[in-house]
Amino acid sequence: MKVLVAVKRVIDYNVKVRVKADNTGVELANVKMSMNPFDEICVEEAVRMKEAGTAEEVVAVSIGVPQAQETIRTALAMGADRGIHVEAEQGIEPLAVAKLFKAIVDKEQPGLVILGKQAIDDDSSQTGQMLAALLGWPQATFVSKLELAAGGLTATREVDGGLETIKLALPAIVTTDLRLNEPRYATLPNIMKAKKKPLDSMSPADLGVDVGARLTVVKVEDPPARDAGVKVADVAELVDKLKNEAKVI
Amino acid sequence: MGVLVIAEHDNAALNAATLHAVTAAQALGGDITVLVAGSGSGAVADAAAKVAGVANVLHADDAALANGLAENVAPVIAKLAPDYSHTLATHTTFGRNVMPRAAALLDVQQISDISEVVSPDTFVRPIYAGNAIATVQTSDAVKLVTVRATAFEAAAAEGGSASVSAVEAAGDSGLSSFVGQALSSSERPELTSARIVISGGRGMQSGDNFALLEQIADLLGAAVGASRAAVDAGFAPNDYQVGQTGKVVAPDCYIAVGISGAIQHLAGMKDSKVIVAINKDEDAPIFQVADYGLVADLFQAVPALAKELKKQGTA
Ligand SMILES: Cc1cc2nc3c(=O)[nH]c(=O)nc-3n(C[C@H](O)[C@H](O)[C@H](O)COP(=O)(O)OP(=O)(O)OC[C@H]3O[C@@H](n4cnc5c(N)ncnc54)[C@H](O)[C@@H]3O)c2cc1C
Numbered sequence A: 001m002k003v004l005v006a007v008k009r010v011i012d013y014n015v016k017v018r019v020k021a022d023n024t025g026v027e028l029a030n031v032k033m034s035m036n037p038f039d040e041i042c043v044e045e046a047v048r049m050k051e052a053g054t055a056e057e058v059v060a061v062s063i064g065v066p067q068a069q070e071t072i073r074t075a076l077a078m079g080a081d082r083g084i085h086v087e088a089e090q091g092i093e094p095l096a097v098a099k100l101f102k103a104i105v106d107k108e109q110p111g112l113v114i115l116g117k118q119a120i121d122d123d124s125s126q127t128g129q130m131l132a133a134l135l136g137w138p139q140a141t142f143v144s145k146l147e148l149a150a151g152g153l154t155a156t157r158e159v160d161g162g163l164e165t166i167k168l169a170l171p172a173i174v175t176t177d178l179r180l181n182e183p184r185y186a187t188l189p190n191i192m193k194a195k196k197k198p199l200d201s202m203s204p205a206d207l208g209v210d211v212g213a214r215l216t217v218v219k220v221e222d223p224p225a226r227d228a229g230v231k232v233a234d235v236a237e238l239v240d241k242l243k244n245e246a247k248v249i
Numbered sequence B: 001m002g003v004l005v006i007a008e009h010d011n012a013a014l015n016a017a018t019l020h021a022v023t024a025a026q027a028l029g030g031d032i033t034v035l036v037a038g039s040g041s042g043a044v045a046d047a048a049a050k051v052a053g054v055a056n057v058l059h060a061d062d063a064a065l066a067n068g069l070a071e072n073v074a075p076v077i078a079k080l081a082p083d084y085s086h087t088l089a090t091h092t093t094f095g096r097n098v099m100p101r102a103a104a105l106l107d108v109q110q111i112s113d114i115s116e117v118v119s120p121d122t123f124v125r126p127i128y129a130g131n132a133i134a135t136v137q138t139s140d141a142v143k144l145v146t147v148r149a150t151a152f153e154a155a156a157a158e159g160g161s162a163s164v165s166a167v168e169a170a171g172d173s174g175l176s177s178f179v180g181q182a183l184s185s186s187e188r189p190e191l192t193s194a195r196i197v198i199s200g201g202r203g204m205q206s207g208d209n210f211a212l213l214e215q216i217a218d219l220l221g222a223a224v225g226a227s228r229a230a231v232d233a234g235f236a237p238n239d240y241q242v243g244q245t246g247k248v249v250a251p252d253c254y255i256a257v258g259i260s261g262a263i264q265h266l267a268g269m270k271d272s273k274v275i276v277a278i279n280k281d282e283d284a285p286i287f288q289v290a291d292y293g294l295v296a297d298l299f300q301a302v303p304a305l306a307k308e309l310k311k312q313g314t315a
């Protein structure tokens, strides 16, 4: 089975994000960019499937600016076999991303596509579910455990009330939650090897997909700041403040 | 045209999360219709009909809808949505699972996790773990939106008298099936609707030590939450996780114990009215958002807090 994994280039999760002075977006210049943490989990899961002999080939796909190819190289260094990059502007919307993935799936015919549950920049949590709809495939979202069985898969999902287990027919879409696995670090020899792995680049037009935006960003602002609080000396003062000042207990 | 709200439920009771989406729907104007898609879910339809402000309830009852599988629920939503100006669900794991699937069936770019309605086509939503707040305008004629529950008050569960009418389900896709669930059960209030939340982090050191927090929770009528590090370490179940990728809470009082205050954690609790932090590291970032900070070893401070609460009593 061929497995496709989605890897998005986003601001590193450790960076303190700053809103641009003109309120058109967030500052991206000279900011450390990394693979979306959930997508590292996708790559890890697919590479483990290859190591276990349940996947033959792992293809990493990223949609975005030319530097998204660096993100694909990271996936290749983690063990993916091949990369596909589709050029797109920063801020491309989940529906358009899902349409591009659909076009790639039509060509590549994978048995499984693994995406992150959420991109930590737009926090949309949409793309995998949209792709599943466009393909008419089943979806297992927010997955913390995945088992392949004859002709299908069993997935444990993290839901608000606890855990849920579902069975899907293949081909299928899976989106990863944090506890599915712990992604490996790419070693230096593997980073060198990754440079020689094949990476195709194409445009949305090559795939025949209209990626026109549906949303206009009117403005982007700082969140309201919280006023600095006080330190209390001990537990007695804390309880007193909560009762008599804040009146919340 | 009116607004369609997708009910969340377990076939027996209407989930309180839906009441917040009803309030967001009121901000859009027009009649509010609630869709209850389930199996043997008549009691839910009746409950939805009683919610203040709801004009109609559509009830799709079919075995294929018993467990909220997205493959079976999304087509029902997609068939109805074009008759409404907006279709809303709460941004819970249920809403997040089902709504984008319906949106793509309709060729609509969903707007996720809104915290404010500016106008019928313009919404405010947090991005980058709440470190930026975006205002976005959509050009889609049919609008699908998920709603951040903490940003909209719950509509009153009683006071309405909507009519209930049956609608057809879309059958079973045959693509997926439900195997089972392991839901946390607790006598304590639900995390996202509790008035007080006490959460523990890696500093708790073990799952057993969460009993210290449970003791406070029981004194205060609070819910217990956790940081990702505490969940990853197995101290607490996944449904306790508060944060960017866990639950968003905004209680009157949030007490963070042994939690450093990473941005991903703050994203889930910084809209709380009053924040209390107990941490032995006076430079922990959690103190930058805390109204009341106590620099102390939690293994001394938390038992002392229990004692003090018993002594001073609570309201
Ligand atoms: C993609 C992604 C998503 C994430 N989503 C979330 C999320 O939803 N929610 C979330 O919480 N995190 C999330 N994280 C993780 C986040 O970045 C932090 O790693 C996590 O919040 C840290 O948890 P913590 O504060 O419990 O642990 P630590 O950062 O290790 O902090 C432990 C704290 O306990 C204090 N402490 C230790 N012992 C004691 C003691 N005896 N008495 C008092 N204080 C003590 C220490 O001083 C320290 O401040 C996410 C990360 C990523 C990459």
Ligand SMILES: Nc1ncnc2c1ncn2[C@@H]1O[C@H](COP(=O)(O)O)[C@@H](O)[C@H]1O
Pocket: A006, A007, A008, A009, A036, A038, A039, A061, A062, A063, A064, A092, A094, A097, A114, A115, A116, A117, A118, A119, A120, A122, A123, A124, A125, A126, A127, A128
């Ligand atoms: N531009 C992109 N390139 C590659 N993968 C993407 C892109 N956008 C979204 N994805 C995938 O979809 C997941 C969910 O993203 P979102 O729906 O934007 O929250 C991410 O974790 C990625 O796996």
